[in-house]
Amino acid sequence: MSSFTKRLKRELDSLTTTQLSASLFILIFFLIVPLFYMVIRAFFHNGRLSSYYFQALLSDPNFVTYPPNLNFAYMSRTSLGTFLFVGNRGPDFGVLFNSLFVAITVTVFSILLGVTAAFIMARYEFLGKIFFRVVLLIPMLATPFVNAFVIGKVLGQNGLFNYVFHDILRLLPFKVQISGLPAVILIQTISFFPIVYLNALSSFISIDPSMEEQAETLGARGFKVFRSVTLPLALPGIAAGAAIVFIISLEDLGAPIGLSGAFGSGLHQKLISFYIYSEFIGGLGSVEQVHASTYALAVIMLAIAVAVFLSIKKYVTLRQYAMISKGGRFNPRIRKLGPLGLIAVYLFLLGLVITASFPQIGVVVLAMSDWAYNGLPVPTAFTPQFMSELVSEPDVLRSIMNSLTYSSMATILMLVVGVSAAYVIARRKIPGKDALDSLVTVPIAVPGIILAVGYLLFFATFFSGTPFDPFLNPGFLLIFTYTVRRIPFTARSVFAGLQQTHESLEEAALNLGANRWRTFATIAIPLIAANVIGGGLLSFVYSMNEVSTSITLSSLKPEQGPITFYMSQVIYSSGAVGTVSVAAALGVLLMSIQLVVMTVSNYLLKQRVAFLGV
Amino acid sequence: MVRVRLENVVKRFGEVTAVSGVSLDINHGEFFTVLGPSGCGKTTLLRIIAGLEHPDEGKIYFDDLDVTELPPYKRGTGMVFQNYALWPHMSVFDNIAYGLRVMKLPGDEVKRRVRKILELVKLVGMENRYPTQLSGGQQQRVALARALVIEPRILLLDEPLSNLDARLRIEMRTEIKRIQKELELTTIYVTHDQEEAMVMSDRLAVMNAGRIMQVGTPSEVYRRPKNLFVATFLGRCNILKGKVIGRHNDLVDVVVNGLKLRGVLTGKPLNEGDKAFCIIRPESFSVREGENLFRGTVEWISFAGSYTQILLKISDGRVITANVSSNFRAETGSEIKLYASSEDVLILHPEEEAMAYSKEL
Ligand SMILES: Nc1ncnc2c1ncn2[C@@H]1O[C@H](COP(=O)(O)OP(=O)(O)O)[C@@H](O)[C@H]1O
Numbered sequence: 001m002s003s004f005t006k007r008l009k010r011e012l013d014s015l016t017t018t019q020l021s022a023s024l025f026i027l028i029f030f031l032i033v034p035l036f037y038m039v040i041r042a043f044f045h046n047g048r049l050s051s052y053y054f055q056a057l058l059s060d061p062n063f064v065t066y067p068p069n070l071n072f073a074y075m076s077r078t079s080l081g082t083f084l085f086v087g088n089r090g091p092d093f094g095v096l097f098n099s100l101f102v103a104i105t106v107t108v109f110s111i112l113l114g115v116t117a118a119f120i121m122a123r124y125e126f127l128g129k130i131f132f133r134v135v136l137l138i139p140m141l142a143t144p145f146v147n148a149f150v151i152g153k154v155l156g157q158n159g160l161f162n163y164v165f166h167d168i169l170r171l172l173p174f175k176v177q178i179s180g181l182p183a184v185i186l187i188q189t190i191s192f193f194p195i196v197y198l199n200a201l202s203s204f205i206s207i208d209p210s211m212e213e214q215a216e217t218l219g220a221r222g223f224k225v226f227r228s229v230t231l232p233l234a235l236p237g238i239a240a241g242a243a244i245v246f247i248i249s250l251e252d253l254g255a256p257i258g259l260s261g262a263f264g265s266g267l268h269q270k271l272i273s274f275y276i277y278s279e280f281i282g283g284l285g286s287v288e289q290v291h292a293s294t295y296a297l298a299v300i301m302l303a304i305a306v307a308v309f310l311s312i313k314k315y316v317t318l319r320q321y322a323m324i325s326k327g328g329r330f331n332p333r334i335r336k337l338g339p340l341g342l343i344a345v346y347l348f349l350l351g352l353v354i355t356a357s358f359p360q361i362g363v364v365v366l367a368m369s370d371w372a373y374n375g376l377p378v379p380t381a382f383t384p385q386f387m388s389e390l391v392s393e394p395d396v397l398r399s400i401m402n403s404l405t406y407s408s409m410a411t412i413l414m415l416v417v418g419v420s421a422a423y424v425i426a427r428r429k430i431p432g433k434d435a436l437d438s439l440v441t442v443p444i445a446v447p448g449i450i451l452a453v454g455y456l457l458f459f460a461t462f463f464s465g466t467p468f469d470p471f472l473n474p475g476f477l478l479i480f481t482y483t484v485r486r487i488p489f490t491a492r493s494v495f496a497g498l499q500q501t502h503e504s505l506e507e508a509a510l511n512l513g514a515n516r517w518r519t520f521a522t523i524a525i526p527l528i529a530a531n532v533i534g535g536g537l538l539s540f541v542y543s544m545n546e547v548s549t550s551i552t553l554s555s556l557k558p559e560q561g562p563i564t565f566y567m568s569q570v571i572y573s574s575g576a577v578g579t580v581s582v583a584a585a586l587g588v589l590l591m592s593i594q595l596v597v598m599t600v601s602n603y604l605l606k607q608r609v610a611f612l613g614v
Numbered sequence: 615m616v617r618v619r620l621e622n623v624v625k626r627f628g629e630v631t632a633v634s635g636v637s638l639d640i641n642h643g644e645f646f647t648v649l650g651p652s653g654c655g656k657t658t659l660l661r662i663i664a665g666l667e668h669p670d671e672g673k674i675y676f677d678d679l680d681v682t683e684l685p686p687y688k689r690g691t692g693m694v695f696q697n698y699a700l701w702p703h704m705s706v707f708d709n710i711a712y713g714l715r716v717m718k719l720p721g722d723e724v725k726r727r728v729r730k731i732l733e734l735v736k737l738v739g740m741e742n743r744y745p746t747q748l749s750g751g752q753q754q755r756v757a758l759a760r761a762l763v764i765e766p767r768i769l770l771l772d773e774p775l776s777n778l779d780a781r782l783r784i785e786m787r788t789e790i791k792r793i794q795k796e797l798e799l800t801t802i803y804v805t806h807d808q809e810e811a812m813v814m815s816d817r818l819a820v821m822n823a824g825r826i827m828q829v830g831t832p833s834e835v836y837r838r839p840k841n842l843f844v845a846t847f848l849g850r851c852n853i854l855k856g857k858v859i860g861r862h863n864d865l866v867d868v869v870v871n872g873l874k875l876r877g878v879l880t881g882k883p884l885n886e887g888d889k890a891f892c893i894i895r896p897e898s899f900s901v902r903e904g905e906n907l908f909r910g911t912v913e914w915i916s917f918a919g920s921y922t923q924i925l926l927k928i929s930d931g932r933v934i935t936a937n938v939s940s941n942f943r944a945e946t947g948s949e950i951k952l953y954a955s956s957e958d959v960l961i962l963h964p965e966e967e968a969m970a971y972s973k974e975l
């Protein structure tokens with residue numbers, strides 16, 4: 001035992017101790033403990049351990065509808081004409097299974113679209129490929145709520161879709177209105193498939209071409225090579241992307257809130273995430289008012305997300321996943337296409353690109369025209385008014401300032417924790433390091449809205465009246481939710497940098513008499529500066545765009561709300577004329593910041609897939 | 615100038631025992647080489663001395679001070695890494711000045727000492743370049759200068775010449791040796807190149823699979839190897855298996871398939887009737903008469919410049935390699951006689967592990 005303590009003493013120099021305790025403190029106090037407390041609360045009924053709340057939930061027809069309503073679509077005549085209503089009355093499986101149904105469907109669609117698009121981009125050569133490569137990144141630009149609002153508007157009764165395909169082109173004998181879960185699925189798929197696309201793309205690119213050639217020399221051809229060699233090799237990357245899509249679909253609030261703005265209430269609100277959200281915005285005055293069913297629901301959602309995460313993680317550790325995403329070490333195999341193939345590729349890509357980038361384009365149009373309130377399928381007049389309100393409207397300006405403050409603080413904190421954790425994991429041999437390694441990746445599996453519930457319960461119960469009280473300082477807590485949620489990605493960026501720098505560079509400094517702090521500051525940090533800055537910039541953008549904890553916790557004290565909170569409020573209530581357009585203007589602001597940062601960090605990290613998992 | 619002492623040092627990496635019970639005594643100002651095949655634990659041993667690895671067992675002393683628990687930055691060794699480990703974000707000057715700045719020396723003093731060391735390694739005028747703008751040889755000198763400038767108590771060199779081309783390698787050997795003598799530095803040098811080890815070292819240790827096989831001066835280890843591994847690692851050998859038939863002090867008589875040989879016992883003691891290995895290096899043969907006679911037919915003869923190489927088929931059908939004076943002439947297929955003095959016939963105990971190694975030859 002004494003040799004163990006001796007080893008500890010040797011390995012735990014003051015730098016390591018500081019880094020280890022800083023990262024453990026943040027991760028335990030701001031992630032594990034609040035969630036743990038929430039789970040405990042969910043299992044206590046009348047002061048006793050019990051599964052009462054879960055039983056109550058599962059037997060409530062609102063949560064589990066049996067038999068489910070499978071009425072996907074129906075025709076109906078209204079004053080506006082004959083309509084095919086899709087998703088209006090069903091499907092409906094109840095809150096719990098609606099969420100699962102949506103998440104599974106979105107994941108499947110995202111895999112189909114993302115893998116197909118990635119395979120085309122990785123393996124075929126055709127005119128305009130660079131154009132498609134750039135345009136396929138547009139759906140990655142985040143415009144929470146407003147993108148969903150645009151889709152809702154386009155798919156509404158007198159929206160652009162019916163205007164074009166029924167009124168003008170007369171392709172459809174009836175009008176179509178898509179709402180409810182199908183609308184949620186559509187919006188989430190076009191927003192999230194790029195995550196699978198980017199992961200699949202980098203996996204395909206980094207497959208050693210000789211492996212495919214080997215299969216061909218053995219007689220395999222075409223699809224067989226893809227199925228037997230390419231796909232299995234790329235599968236870990238694709239699976240990791242799919243798992244992330246599943247989890248963020250499960251926790252997504254952008255689609256239900258955006259659709260609420262476009263259609264009012266409806267089946268698109270019958271989701272776990274929205275149910276929990278409505279608990280927050282229903283005017284909570286104290287933690288006692290939170291319904292027990294909310295924590296139980298949160299625990300169920302957490303369990304699903306964690307289960308998915310763990311089953312994927314068993315299959316592909318995130319470490320390997322990081323290596324896969326480096327990509328581009330080989331000259332990938334590029335083939336030419338025949339005329340039929342070329343037509344198919346163009347049709348697929350054009351359809352995908354137009355549909356997927358429509359929301360972003362629509363947001364820009366909303367922000368700069370009268371489209372939001374003219375009651376017509378198309379905009380009729382340009383106006384700079386809403387963009388200028390970003391600086392002239394005090395409420396809007398305050399939300400921007402709030403966002404900037406929280407995001408910069410969170411970025412600093414993330415970098416401190418991310419660099420500390422990555423450095424300990426990459427460089428030290430202390431016992432318990434593996435635990436830190438896992439702890440750092442856990443936040444990927446924690447839906448933001450669940451973290452918000454955990455914070456609400458834990459900090460309101462134990463830190464009432466302190467700066468950590470969510471009813472007094474939700475903004476302060478947001479700094480920590482951003483930090484915790486983004487740490488896996490920040491740490492991974494730094495870790496990748498450390499892996500690329502030879503440890504002997506640091507050992508040379510130790511050998512020349514520099515202690516560990518000095519070595520860290522003068523050798524390690526400068527060598528990974530690009531990764532730190534790149535990772536920091538991306539984390540900043542992430543924080544600016546964060547939705548789930550921002551719009552829930554801030555609702556406890558609206559004047560502390562960041563940009564996304566302001567947007568959600570405006571869209572959800574779709575109140576006064578022009579407010580939606582201001583939200584769109586904020587969306588344009590967010591997209592612009594993201595574009596600048598993407599460009600800079602891609603340059604810094606020299607890595608095509610910097611946006612992986614955002 | 616420091617004496618370095620290792621006492622029964624053991625280092626394991628999981629299943630692998632990289633260093634297995636190494637004890638060494640390295641003298642003041644000595645140029646000491648650790649020689650062994652790749653993967654035998656040389657780097658690990660050097661890193662343990664520098665404090666970059668902690669041994670699982672054993673102790674390290676600098677003079678009489680136990681430094682086993684001392685962190686690397688308090689040991690005062692100067693190490694040249696195999697890959698040089700120059701910092702790409704610093705100029706040559708800043709790389710070299712780093713250690714001096716750590717010591718908080720005043721700016722003028724730093725400049726003066728860097729300049730002096732640049733003269734020593736012949737790099738004056740390169741101060742403002744970055745490592746990527748230097749050739750391999752120049753990078754190697756910067757690494758050396760960076761280690762030397764702090765006036766280390768011990769200089770540690772990990773295969774510093776292995777990344778250089780053949781000519782530069784030979785040039786740098788003398789250069790390093792010159793500097794080491796000039797500064798009278800206790801130096802531990804790691805290499806897998808036996809020629810390099812012999813040319814440069816005052817003494818050397820031959821290492822295999824984490825163990826020290828033999829320590830001695832270059833000529834001791836070459837001429838009196840303690841086991842088959844050392845004998846074969848230091849140069850080509852003819853290996854003949856035989857049986858001991860008599861002993862006269864250091865000299866042993868062995869019979870190899872009817873061929874009677876007399877040689878020196880260099881390893882573990884042997885008794886009459888024991889099996890034994892006879893080791894004869896190709897250059898030990900001569901056409902001049904000597905104690906041990908080898909009669910055979912010339913299978914192949916080739917001129918190699920400084921010597922002539924003969925493949926000689928002896929009575930039992932075995933072929934031995936002999937390098938003789940380059941003016942020797944003979945026809946392929948002709949019968950000739952070669953001789954070896956008993957001083958050059960090495961008789962070794964046939965140890966198990968040595969057998970295993972000899973199979974690869
Ligand atoms: N950090 C390490 N982790 C695991 N194994 C190691 C490590 N360093 C060295 N080894 C192993 O220890 C043995 C000796 O390595 P090394 O000291 O580098 O040999 P050499 O320098 O003689 O080539 C090798 O088998 C090597 O794989």
Ligand SMILES: [Mg+2]
Pocket residue numbers: 653656657658696
């Ligand atoms: Mg080595």
